[in-house]
Amino acid sequence: MLFGGIEAGGTKFVCAVGDEKKNAIKRTQIPTTIPEETLARVIRFFEGFELDAIGIGSFGPADVHPKSPTYGMLTTTPKTAWRNVPLMQRIHDRFRVPVGFQTDVNAAALGEAAFGAAQGLDSCLYITVGTGIGAGAVIHEKLLHGLSHPEMGHILVRRHPNDEYPGRCPYHQDCLEGLASGPAIEDRWGEKGVLLKEREEVWKLEGYYIAQALMQYILILSPQKVILGGGVMKQELIWVHIRQYLKELLNDYIDFPQLSSRMDDYIVPPQLGDDAGVKGALVLADQARQEAKGRGD
Amino acid sequence: MLFGGIEAGGTKFVCAVGDEKKNAIKRTQIPTTIPEETLARVIRFFEGFELDAIGIGSFGPADVHPKSPTYGMLTTTPKTAWRNVPLMQRIHDRFRVPVGFQTDVNAAALGEAAFGAAQGLDSCLYITVGTGIGAGAVIHEKLLHGLSHPEMGHILVRRHPNDEYPGRCPYHQDCLEGLASGPAIEDRWGEKGVLLKEREEVWKLEGYYIAQALMQYILILSPQKVILGGGVMKQELIWVHIRQYLKELLNDYIDFPQLSSRMDDYIVPPQLGDDAGVKGALVLADQARQEAKGRGD
Ligand SMILES: Nc1ncnc2c1ncn2[C@@H]1O[C@H](COP(=O)(O)OP(=O)(O)O)[C@@H](O)[C@H]1O
Ligand SMILES: Nc1ncnc2c1ncn2[C@@H]1O[C@H](COP(=O)(O)OP(=O)(O)O)[C@@H](O)[C@H]1O
Ligand SMILES: [Zn+2]
Ligand SMILES: [Zn+2]
Numbered sequence: 001m002l003f004g005g006i007e008a009g010g011t012k013f014v015c016a017v018g019d020e021k022k023n024a025i026k027r028t029q030i031p032t033t034i035p036e037e038t039l040a041r042v043i044r045f046f047e048g049f050e051l052d053a054i055g056i057g058s059f060g061p062a063d064v065h066p067k068s069p070t071y072g073m074l075t076t077t078p079k080t081a082w083r084n085v086p087l088m089q090r091i092h093d094r095f096r097v098p099v100g101f102q103t104d105v106n107a108a109a110l111g112e113a114a115f116g117a118a119q120g121l122d123s124c125l126y127i128t129v130g131t132g133i134g135a136g137a138v139i140h141e142k143l144l145h146g147l148s149h150p151e152m153g154h155i156l157v158r159r160h161p162n163d164e165y166p167g168r169c170p171y172h173q174d175c176l177e178g179l180a181s182g183p184a185i186e187d188r189w190g191e192k193g194v195l196l197k198e199r200e201e202v203w204k205l206e207g208y209y210i211a212q213a214l215m216q217y218i219l220i221l222s223p224q225k226v227i228l229g230g231g232v233m234k235q236e237l238i239w240v241h242i243r244q245y246l247k248e249l250l251n252d253y254i255d256f257p258q259l260s261s262r263m264d265d266y267i268v269p270p271q272l273g274d275d276a277g278v279k280g281a282l283v284l285a286d287q288a289r290q291e292a293k294g295r296g297d
Numbered sequence: 298m299l300f301g302g303i304e305a306g307g308t309k310f311v312c313a314v315g316d317e318k319k320n321a322i323k324r325t326q327i328p329t330t331i332p333e334e335t336l337a338r339v340i341r342f343f344e345g346f347e348l349d350a351i352g353i354g355s356f357g358p359a360d361v362h363p364k365s366p367t368y369g370m371l372t373t374t375p376k377t378a379w380r381n382v383p384l385m386q387r388i389h390d391r392f393r394v395p396v397g398f399q400t401d402v403n404a405a406a407l408g409e410a411a412f413g414a415a416q417g418l419d420s421c422l423y424i425t426v427g428t429g430i431g432a433g434a435v436i437h438e439k440l441l442h443g444l445s446h447p448e449m450g451h452i453l454v455r456r457h458p459n460d461e462y463p464g465r466c467p468y469h470q471d472c473l474e475g476l477a478s479g480p481a482i483e484d485r486w487g488e489k490g491v492l493l494k495e496r497e498e499v500w501k502l503e504g505y506y507i508a509q510a511l512m513q514y515i516l517i518l519s520p521q522k523v524i525l526g527g528g529v530m531k532q533e534l535i536w537v538h539i540r541q542y543l544k545e546l547l548n549d550y551i552d553f554p555q556l557s558s559r560m561d562d563y564i565v566p567p568q569l570g571d572d573a574g575v576k577g578a579l580v581l582a583d584q585a586r587q588e589a590k591g592r593g594d
Contacts, residue, residue, distance in 0.1 A: 123443040139436065139443070146420040146436070146519035148551050155513050156546070158455055171550040216452050220517045222443035249453070253468040254445055 003289075004046050004054035004095070005281030007107060008087060010079055010131075013038060014274075015045050018282040022115070027278070035085045043094050053292070054091055055100040055284025057107020057277045062087070064102055064149055072101045098297065100288030102136075104128075104277055106143050108229065108270070109136030111280030116271035118225040125223040126270070127152070129210065130230035133177040137221055144221075153177040157212040160205055163188075180209040182232050193232055200237060207241025214242065214267065215249045218259070229270040243267060300586075301343050301351035301392070302578030304401060305384060307376055307428075310335060311571070312342050315579040319412070324575070332382045340391050350589070351388055352397040352581025354404020354574045359384070361399055361446055369398045395594065397585030399433075401425075401574055403440050405526065405567070406433030408577030413568035415522040422520035423567070424449070426507065427527035430474040434518055441518075450474040454509040457502055460485075477506040479529050490529055497534060504538025511539065511564065512546045515556070526567040540564060 001020035006013060012031050016024040026049075030041045046054075061077060063070040072088025088101040102110075109126035118124030118138070127135040133153030137144040144150060154175045165188040167174030168181075178184060185193045189202055196202045214226060232238070243263050250259055258266035270276045298317035303310060309328050313321040323346075327338045343351075358374060360367040369385025385398040399407075406423035415421030415435070424432040430450030434441040441447060451472045462485040464471030465478075475481060482490045486499055493499045511523060529535070540560050547556055555563035567573045 139441070140439075142437075144436070144518070147515075147521050147553060147555060148519050150519050151516045151551060154550060155516050156455060156509060158453060171548045172546070212453060216513050217517060218444075219448045219452050220514060221441070222445050222447050224444050249469070251468045253451060254448060256444060258444060 001052050002049055003282045003285035004049070004051045005278045005285060006042060006054065006056045006091070007104060007277035007281055008032075008056055008058040009104065009277070010059045010077075013042055014278045015042055016278045016282065017046065017049050017051070018285075022279065022282040022286070024278070024282075032079070032082075034081050039087075039090055043091075046095065051095055051097050051285075053098040053100070053285040053289035054095060055102075055107070055281035055286075055288060056088060056091065057102050057104045057281045057284065058087060059104050062101070062103060064106070064145075072099075098285075098288040098292035100281075100284035100291075102143065102280075102284055103134065103149060105134040106136035106149065107278075107280035107284060108276035109138050109227075109280065110143060110283045111272055111276040111278070112227050112270055113138040113141065114283050115279050116276060117227050117268050121224040123221075123223045124225040124227060125217055125221060126227045126229065126276070127213075127217075128230035129180065129228065129232040130182050133181050133213075133230075135217070137223060152213070152217065153181075155213060155216055157209050160208055163205060176209060176213050180206055180213075180232075182230075185232065193235065197235065197237075203235055203237035204241045206232065206235075207238050208245055210238065211242045211245030211249060214246050218250075218254075226267045227270050228267065229276065233269065239267075298349050299346055300579045300582035301346070301348045302575045302582060303339060303351065303353045303388070304404060304574030304578055305329075305353055305355040306401065306574070307356045307374075310339055311575045312339055313575045313579065314343065314346050314348070315582075319576065319579040319583070321575070321579075329376070329379075331378045336384075336387055340388075343392065348392055348394050348582075350395040350397070350582040350586035351392060352399075352404070352578035352583075352585060353385060353388065354399050354401045354578045354581065355384060356401055359398070359400060361403075361442075369396075395582075395585040395589035397578075397581035397588075399440065399577075399581055400431065400446060402431040403433035403446065404575075404577035404581060405573040406435050406524075406577065407440060407580045408569055408573040408575070409524050409567055410435040410438065411580050412576050413573060414524050414565050418521040420518075420520045421522040421524060422514055422518060423524045423526065423573070424510075424514075425527035426477065426525065426529040427479050430478050430510075430527075432514070434520060449510075449514065450478075452510060452513055454506050457505055460502060473506060473510050477503055477510075477529075479527075482529065490532065494532065494534075500532055500534035501538050503529065503532075504535050505542055507535065508539045508542030508546060511543050515547075515551075523564045524567050525564065526573065530566060536564075 003018045005016045016027040073086045074082045092099045123139045135152035167178030169175045169178030300315045302313045313324040370383045371379045389396045420436045432449035464475035466472045466475030
């Protein structure tokens with residue numbers, strides 16, 4: 001059995017061919033330019049393999065609702081050349097095998113659940129703090145998906161009394177993403193996050209907001225592991241503040257070592273690093289194959 | 298096949314014997330006095346039936362973690378006569394059949410998912426606003442349970458700028474439960490909720506907090522139906538304010554009719570009314586039977 005995995009990102013596409021254990025037997029990176037060029041190279045990479053199914057974890061906004069007319073398409077993405085590109089359909093038309101399609105963060109969550117920091121656990125939450133804030137939850141090997149896919153980046157947080165930055169979410173102004181995404185950090189402090197490394201107050205405030213979000217996620221979902229990825233989380237100072245604020249907020253309400261003495265082992269960075277997405281895409285491929293089989297396709 | 302269902306409440310125990318479709322063929326209510334007396338009456342009710350399994354939805358705090366040494370017990374409950382009573386064990390010792398044990402709100406969620414407002418859907422969220430605020434989520438016929446069971450009543454909300462009530466949660470002071478439970482309403486306004494019916498400002502503020510909670514729950518869990526029960530929700534005025542604030546908060550961010558024109562059909566009261574808990578207990582019984590069978594007991 002052979003699977004194809006595609007992590008379709010705004011700057012690059014990571015592609016892999018995986019064996020039935022989802023070990024990558026071939027892998028490549030293709031820069032994201034215009035759709036025709038990038039997709040032609042993606043297709044060329046997979047040619048010559050007898051794939052049983054393909055999984056795609058895509059940048060967005062992308063439509064991941066199977067019943068929607070625009071399912072499998074990039075919709076209102078800021079990368080204008082990619083707007084309304086039927087990514088899933090293009091791949092399906094070429095290879096004629098089941099194709100699974102999900103958001104990039106959901107794919108990364110699946111990858112970490114199957115092979116990374118949450119391997120062997122029943123549930124995990126994967127959060128990315130980067131250009132946007134998004135999260136995916138895996139429960140019993142499946143992605144959480146109800147009415148819509150979760151939109152956890154837009155939850156409400158309490159503003160810090162000294163924070164005068166108004167927030168930049170076009171829908172909610174000062175929701176979590178509006179206050180704590182990478183671009184919000186840059187806006188508030190006047191410099192890119194990567195250049196603010198030594199400014200403790202920056203990462204303290206960032207930890208203040210992320211800790212609140214984790215409190216809500218943990219009380220509502222109770223995941224067995226919380227994985228924090230994305231560019232902003234590369235700042236080491238944040239981690240200390242997140243854990244400290246979260247302990248204060250929870251105030252020993254939930255009596256589990258994961259939320260007190262062993263928090264370092266509960267709130268962790270991705271174990272697969274940059275491979276979480278493409279590994280998860282291989283898992284998506286397998287799930288698409290099994291679903292198609294279940295339907296008798 | 299016969300199932301026993303027990304909704305163990307702080308004021309009364311509702312018991313039912315259900316057939317294999319979980320239709321109640323016999324039902325009773327027993328007042329909650331001291332454990333010896335109440336449990337003797339519960340046991341007497343079920344005697345004479347060849348039960349295949351029993352389900353209990355219990356008031357709390359109760360320990361619902363199968364691996365815990367106090368599993369199946371009421372723990373630090375304010376009803377002191379019931380502290381440390383091994384409720385599940387007592388029932389099991391007498392009937393020697395598989396016993397499922399859950400919180401009351403989780404049982405009600407299961408009942409509404411199987412037979413009530415969320416029948417036929419893949420997921421639902423059941424929230425109770427009463428002496429405490431609690432919620433249970435059902436996803437693919439199973440209760441959401443990860444590290445711990447969810448503790449959704451204690452999430453953070455943004456205080457209303459004119460609300461000077463400090464909140465009464467012993468852990469978090471002004472978390473949702475601290476600001477919006479029945480006792481918080483009584484504390485803040487100096488009278489029981491049931492006597493404040495005509496005071497629009499009471500229910501507007503209550504709606505303000507509950508709408509925020511629903512925003513977080515919906516963005517994080519994305520349930521296909523949201524059911525609001527408990528004594529406080531009997532106030533009709535709240536419903537209007539909840540839906541109105543929630544629409545403002547979401548600001549069309551999620552483009553689903555359930556969250557705009559059809560919100561009345563998305564955020565609803567329990568359909569089973571006071572029977573949600575005992576119906577859910579019958580579902581728990583069946584799940585306990587199937588799990589025991591899976592383990593080969
Ligand atoms: N090392 C870093 N420290 C702080 N901020 C960073 C770092 N790397 C990237 N960022 C910020 O994170 C955002 C990009 O997020 P990233 O996760 O790298 O990509 P994306 O979310 O676009 O996939 C930008 O706003 C950038 O300024
Ligand atoms: N009709 C009502 N209107 C407003 N508040 C009510 C009403 N009925 C009960 N309450 C309040 O709800 C709380 C009791 O919640 P309830 O759901 O009835 O029971 P419990 O949560 O104890 O199982 C009390 O604080 C009570 O004042
Ligand atoms: Zn937002
Ligand atoms: Zn609290």
